[in-house]
Amino acid sequence: MRDSQGQLTAVRGVLLDDHWHRLDLVRGLLRDTFKRMTLADYRRPRMLDDYDVTPEWVLHHLMQHEAGHRDELEALRMLAETDLKST
Numbered sequence: 001m002r003d004s005q006g007q008l009t010a011v012r013g014v015l016l017d018d019h020w021h022r023l024d025l026v027r028g029l030l031r032d033t034f035k036r037m038t039l040a041d042y043r044r045p046r047m048l049d050d051y052d053v054t055p056e057w058v059l060h061h062l063m064q065h066e067a068g069h070r071d072e073l074e075a076l077r078m079l080a081e082t083d084l085k086s087t
Contacts, residue, residue: 034059
């Protein structure tokens, strides 16, 4: 979520393992939902306030979003390893 200035909300006081657990639960719910869909349901647009969207597009968007985060985490890991080697 973002605040009124567009900044991401900081989540504090939650363990990383709790975040991983929540992500696993949500992925399981998503998988179960998509498994029950027919191809027609998967491609049927849903009308939202600002735009129409299909489950097909949502899944594509989520995969792209997660890939972007994976790349960011990899870059941070590489920077941290470089910093450790230089000390």
